[in-house]
Amino acid sequence: MDKGKSGVTTRQRRGAVSLLLAMVLLGVFPLDVVLPSFPALAEHFRSTPADIALSISLFAVGIAFAQLLIGPLSDVIGRKGLLLAGMSVSMLGALGCVMTTDYSLFLMFRVVQALGCGCFVLSQALVQDLFEGKERDRLRILMVTAGGIFISVSPLVGTFLQATLGWRGSFWVFIALSAVVLLKAWLFLENSRPTTRGTRTNFLTVYRRVLGDFDFVGYWLISAFAFACHFSFIVISPLIFMDRLQLSAYEFSLILLIYGAAYVTGGILASVLSRRISSGQQMVVGLSLILFAGVTMLYLSSSFALAPATVLIPMLICTAGTTIARPAATSRAMSLFPDNAGTSASAGSTIIFICGGLISALISLSPANLQSTLGYAFVLLSGVALALNNRISRRAKVLQTGAIAQPSGD
Template identity: 30%
Template sequence: MSDAPRTDALRTDAPRTDAVPSTPPAEQTSTGSIRIPSATGAIRTLGSNPATAPIMLHPGDSISNRRRVLYILLLGALTALGPFTIDLYLPAFPVLEQDFQTTAAAIQLTLTGTMIGFALGQLLVGPLSDKVGRRIPLIVVTALHVLASVGAAFAPSLELLSVARVLMGMGAAAGGVVAMAIVRDLFGGRRLVVMLSRLALVSGVAPVVAPLIGSWLLTLMPWRGIFVVLAAYGVLMLLSTIVFIPETLPVARRQERGGATVLQRYRSVFSDRVFIGVLIIGGMTFSGLFSYLSASPFLFQQTHGLDAQQYGLVFAVNSLGVVLGVQTASRLAARFGPQWVMAYSTAALLIAAVAIVVTDQLGLGLWGTIIPLFFFMTACGFTFPNVQVLALDRHGKAAGTAASILGATNFGVAGLISPVVGWISKDAGITATTMASVMVGCATIGILALWLIVRPRTVGMLAP
């Protein structure tokens, strides 16, 4: 891996490698498509004819604010398909256990299958979208999610439900990967920070409300109805993609076909020292977050005696910390650089996790856990968008591949680490100390990755 400082995408004093000189400014059509004049004076429309659209530095800079908001909402909803697929049916676990006459561990395997499908789907969809464009993989894989959701709704056995859940995970994976790649196609530099932060804000609502919506749906319909709702959501996203989302990757920028080319893209991404560093930081931060998510129902409801509604309120308040961090991070990253924002946010993750252990050992009770936990969640919000910016802004020509590696690593590593909380607790029950101990370990690894691998002083500032 190269140790040399970045001299292209992130430096303000160096040219972008994907820019075309002497290209006139882009225009916005009345329909919201991007009209890009070529160097010869010809007008090309990115929204309607991507095959002939010349390459510009940041094509999305000419999109109207109204169209930009539409893209944020649609791409955020596509990204949220993943969290909804994972979290919406969690309240139905006891009902599934009774209906299939099986164990809780067997029901939990359906969630494991979803995570596996999610990771595999991202690894497949990302490189594919770099080869054939964004729209086709997004449409096809979202359609797979719809069909798999219908299959889950009518699954006669737990085995078939598990298979359907794996396919649902693969189908939901396209939304997050392609959404990030589309944003990278259209934007770069500081505007990329802003767009990814707003995208994270929209999609970040899903993990907050999904368990609450799932509980409410169970009062209206049997558990199979939840999968019908997910199928309807998928249909809505499918139609929205077809109607509103243009192809953003011109043919001229698509990667050549062939397995060797795929390997070259992976080799290019993995040879980037900074990418490896932020990949570890993102995976560890996500693992710390998932350690909290997997432990919180037992910690707050069994250990602290909260009912389901009180737990939902605590969950929502803590999740607001992520939203606060995400929105503040975009402004700070544009001014000081994402690497320096992460220098503080990763330190805050460790401090907050240690504080949870200390307050629990001092016997400060529920509020002694909730307050530092809120700061931990806020630090997560500061970290996630800056990980994405540093990873994607450096690899615009392989944005789909880079995004897929990020997503697969986050879910794959978190799926392996989050059960450690239960393993440490064993028969003693989950406490704030056991939960936060895993969070401390994850935060420590993230800090080491930042200073030993990323090395913030070697990373240039974002281009305008």
Template identity: 30%
Template sequence: MTATRDAHLPDAGRTVRRPMLVTLMIASALSPLAINIFIPSMASIARDLVADEAIVGLGLSLYLAATALIQLLAGPLSDRYGRRPVIIGGMVLYLVGTVMCLAAADVVLFLAGRVVQAASATGIALSRAIVRDVYERERAAAMIGYVTMGFAIAPLLGPLIGGTIDTAFGWRMVFWLLAAIGIVAIGLLFVDLNETNPERGKPMRGQLANYAALLTAGSFWNYAMVSALISAVFFAFLGGAPFVAASLLGMTPAEYGLWFALCAAGYIIGNFITAQLSERLGIKTLMVAGSAISMGAALLSLALVGAGWLSPLTLFGPMFLVGIGNGLATPTSTAGGVSVVPHAAGAAAGMMGALQIGTGALASFAAALVATRHGGPIGLLALMSVFGLGSLVAAMLVRRVRHTA
């Protein structure tokens, strides 16, 4: 678990020096941090660059689209050239994009910088692939649980940090902070990360063929759908809840941020439970439990709101359980998915990450439409329940396997 301990993997007969978990956590958290930290600054950026706020808002949607695409490319590239050069290269591009945003005098350069910034998504996909390289399947689920805590911490702290810095120093200082964190991430990766992929060097044609192997592997799709649909419960809430909170509950952005911390806290707890119990209980048990908890929480909120008890507690309280469910199901489904075709772990991680982000973006958009036009909070919570049910069905279809080569 440290940088000085070697991982002896019997399935591959090799010894690989494991990177520190903090290195992978920072690499994994950088992209979601860059997504969330700039959101409070969109109005400031629009004023400074004399641009429409809707155009500046493309800095979020373009970033998400680029994130999905980059994860698809990062996987096979890392299987071909190795994890280390691809993840470091992505972080260097992220730094270039951040400098472009800092130097922007118009919205065009700013948006271009946001697209280049999205190269940090290599950290999302490849940190998981690296974990699978150096840990056996069940233990990998535990370690991915620790690594993905960044996904909870970044959305929780990002808007608070970004809004505070923008108010005190202006929006460009937010990007100076992102640049500093990027430099730290690159330094850690250079010093701490050795190459962990023993099968690199195959022609790209063969690496892209790994996608064909994954597309025809039914078990991979079971894991991938658990990952995508359990995340869709969370993303749907992100897309619809702000409208409900503002229009029906009269909540301020600060109040929304404080209540939303319940979901992030639940996610951290769920990840910790996964890290402690994945080897003992197996990943299928935790996937099923996490999906059931998330679906049950959405149904609970739906029942309470449907009975006329709409309040911050009935809307946000069950999200604590949704967070726990995500913390149980996301790392375990990821560990299972990247283990289906071991020599294509990078491609699998990239495909799962792209599917997760893509499904999340669609869920967020659909939830916004439902919450504002077709059903309000009832429609939003019903949609979340449907996603939770889909995740539970996919989890139950996974075959129980204790160990894999």
């Protein structure tokens, strides 16, 4: 079959897949790969690592603000132009970071880079535009799996770039990868609007429409809670492995490499399950694995002394569950408003961003045992997500029953 959804050729779909994976990879560099360069950045700008950490916070705020506008705007003018513009702006911001010697200007250029990187939110909208059915679900599984692997490898990559190219290395590589994405987007995306109706609706009206839908918000919360379990571990893992267990940066990088293997395993399981069971059942399986991981972590924390294995074993289970649950929930959410895929992606990404950030912050600031706190969080989040999924399923059955009964009553 040479053409799929909207006349997309096989060559275009292959190009789109490589483009989407490159966008996933690019999302790692501005945040994760630069972390090993904090001391060097602090020395260069005659500042402290805590001050450099401010650039991460500003970057996150910049992305959050940009994606709220980029998603709805892409429903009006199309994806390609915004993606090209965003990549260009992010490259200029990264180049400014490399060239400046003033810390205030560095922060300003980081915000510029973040505003450009807000276009990464279009990846979910592009999946919705270019693919359909099982192919769409499999691609979302691949993207989640690849994202986890990239995040797991990023500390090792950052350490290598810092040792060979200095702190500027991650920015130069980001610029090079952005150029590749720019070229791929130019070659493989068509300069057309994704929808033909309802595109002139006010941004706030569209946001009220999608965020007022219980099922839409529910599915994104399920995806967000699953993501928060993974993200919380990433945030507190340096505190556990480097601060409490006194592992070196290199040993810590190797630990995360093992953690990345769970994404591969989870991706394989998710691909197999997507062919055999419904997306609702996939969410139940994935969330149940996260719940089991939380119970396992609580047991290990109470029965054994803190060790890499007592943390890593339940995290491998949790990550496999996350990789199964998130793509299924995202596909369900994105299918509800296909004419507003950009707005839907922006709203969902914001929900994920808020949940992941707040939950990870609460866990990292907890005065109690971090391992136990993480275990309790897994149990609570997966339990709430399972309840949400059950509520949505029951609502769907009620609505379906009503729809069937309605004609007979006329």
